[in-house]
Amino acid sequence: MNSTIYALIIIAVMAALTYGARLFPYLLFGRGGKVPPIITYLGNVLPPAVMILLIVYCLRNVVFTVYPHGIPEFLAIAVAAILYKITKNNLLAIVSGTVLYMVFIQLIFV
Amino acid sequence: MRHAIAKSFPITIPVLLGYIPLGIAFGLMMENAGWNIFWALLSSVAILTGTGQFIEVSFITLGTALYEVILITIILNSRMMFYGLSFLDRYKEIGPRKWYLIFSLTDETYALLTAVKPPEGVKEKDFLLAVSALDHSYWIIGTVIGVTAGSLLKIDTTGVDYVMTILFVVLAMDQWKAYASHEPVLIGLVSSVLSLVIFGPDNFMIPALILITVLLIVRRSKIEPKVATAESTSMDSGSEAGMTIGADPVIPCPDTESIMVTSDE
Numbered sequence: 001m002n003s004t005i006y007a008l009i010i011i012a013v014m015a016a017l018t019y020g021a022r023l024f025p026y027l028l029f030g031r032g033g034k035v036p037p038i039i040t041y042l043g044n045v046l047p048p049a050v051m052i053l054l055i056v057y058c059l060r061n062v063v064f065t066v067y068p069h070g071i072p073e074f075l076a077i078a079v080a081a082i083l084y085k086i087t088k089n090n091l092l093a094i095v096s097g098t099v100l101y102m103v104f105i106q107l108i109f110v
Numbered sequence: 111m112r113h114a115i116a117k118s119f120p121i122t123i124p125v126l127l128g129y130i131p132l133g134i135a136f137g138l139m140m141e142n143a144g145w146n147i148f149w150a151l152l153s154s155v156a157i158l159t160g161t162g163q164f165i166e167v168s169f170i171t172l173g174t175a176l177y178e179v180i181l182i183t184i185i186l187n188s189r190m191m192f193y194g195l196s197f198l199d200r201y202k203e204i205g206p207r208k209w210y211l212i213f214s215l216t217d218e219t220y221a222l223l224t225a226v227k228p229p230e231g232v233k234e235k236d237f238l239l240a241v242s243a244l245d246h247s248y249w250i251i252g253t254v255i256g257v258t259a260g261s262l263l264k265i266d267t268t269g270v271d272y273v274m275t276i277l278f279v280v281l282a283m284d285q286w287k288a289y290a291s292h293e294p295v296l297i298g299l300v301s302s303v304l305s306l307v308i309f310g311p312d313n314f315m316i317p318a319l320i321l322i323t324v325l326l327i328v329r330r331s332k333i334e335p336k337v338a339t340a341e342s343t344s345m346d347s348g349s350e351a352g353m354t355i356g357a358d359p360v361i362p363c364p365d366t367e368s369i370m371v372t373s374d375e
Contacts, residue, residue: 007149007170014166014183015156021187022212025194026201035198041334042326043195047224048285049298049322050192051278053315054217056302058275060311073275080276081283090280094124097276102269 072104114236115244117229122244124277125218129245131270133252136163138260140253143171147257154253158214158246162186185316192319193220204235214242216249218274225281225288291336297325 029035062070080097084090133154140150149170153163162183169179193215201208215223219242228237255263286295305318326333 003173006173007145009176010169010174010179011149011153011156011166013176013179014162014169017180017183018157018159018162018187018190019213021184021190022194022215024191025198026212029195029198030201038327038330039195040199041330042323043198044337045289045291045294045326045333046192046322047196047220048282048289048294049301049326050319051221051225051282051285052295052298053302053318053322054221055275055278055282056299056306056318057315058272058278060306060314073272076272077276077279081279084280084283090284091120091123094273094276094280095127097279098127098270098273101272101276102267105269106266 068104068109072101072109076101076104111236111240114232114240117232118237118240119244121222121226121229122241122248124273125222125245126248128218128271128273128277129248130252130255131267132160133249133254134256134260134263134267135252136167137253137256137258139164139167139256141257141260143167145170145257147254150253150257151250154250158216158249159187160216189315189319190215192323196220196224200234200238204238207235207239211238211242214246216245218277219245221278221281225284289337291333293329293333294326297322297329301325 029039059070059073062073064070076097079100080093083096084093087093136154137150140146140153145167153166157163157166165182165186168174194212197211197215201211204211222241222245223238226241228234232240282295286292289295301321302314302318305314305321308314309317
């Protein structure tokens with residue numbers, strides 16, 4: 001098979017499957033009928049738990065036993081959290097934390 | 111709608127800061143592998159998933175067998191099946207735009223939409239569309255820059271993807287305040303760390319999500335009464351933040367990509 005056509009097929013398959021995963025709950029529960037209460041409950045309480053999961057996911061490759069022991073990651077998070085707590089300005093906190101992290105890993109903990 | 115986009119834009123700036131560099135990295139990889147702007151653009155418009163698209167580059171370059179493409183894509187995206195649960199009710203009355211909102215729900219968009227409330231004077235359904243479309247457009251813009259001019263950029267962006275991690279932290283702080291029960295947060299923490307220790311960094315997401323779901327169901331009788339009574343009051347408690355941050359989230363996580371960004375440089 002021509003490799004251009006095969007690439008198109010791969011992209012189409014990936015697009016369809018990715019949309020399929022996102023569509024899945026609506027296919028199961030979204031058709032007019034009533035959503036079971038337990039699903040509504042899960043929809044309400046999953047976000048804060050998933051947020052923590054995403055944070056852990058982002059930090060999953062941090063190794064505490066070797067230098068720099070996760071210090072850049074956790075120091076940047078701590079500074080951002082404290083800044084946000086004090087200033088209530090989330091953009092300031094997010095940008096400061098990120099710039100600090102970039103400085104840490106590019107210039108300090110190299 | 112223009113008003114909704116202008117008002118929602120500040121909320122999406124952290125995602126902009128993350129998606130543009132990641133999009134550039136993806137565009138660069140496509141270009142390096144010999145695929146032009148058509149292919150890069152097609153991927154970012156039609157697939158829209160961080161990790162998946164980085165793997166896609168090797169799929170289409172190597173001509174990977176379809177069954178393998180299917181298997182890996184399903185595994186990578188299975189967490190998305192859980193995200194939609196938080197929008198079943200919200201998407202009921204908003205018309206056909208819901209098909210686009212469902213399509214464009216990345217990890218980051220999920221995080222924003224579940225944790226942030228619409229700004230004053232913006233309709234909920236316009237807010238949902240504005241945030242989703244803005245985030246999607248950042249990914250596309252980054253891709254185009256990467257595939258056309260990426261090799262000319264000489265800035266060291268190593269670490270910029272950490273913006274997503276800190277965004278999640280800030281959104282988690284908002285949710286801590288907005289939710290009357292902190293048990294979902296603790297369940298999320300215990301399940302994630304336990305899964306990470308048992309299954310390792312490459313395979314822990316799905317076991318963690320299953321464990322979270324099971325524990326949330328087991329503890330339902332304790333959590334639900336608190337959350338239900340607090341729903342109305344949480345509206346006010348979140349609004350003292352600089353931007354209105356509410357209670358629903360969506361995201362593609364950047365870690366694997368960041369590794370590739372680094373190796374590109």
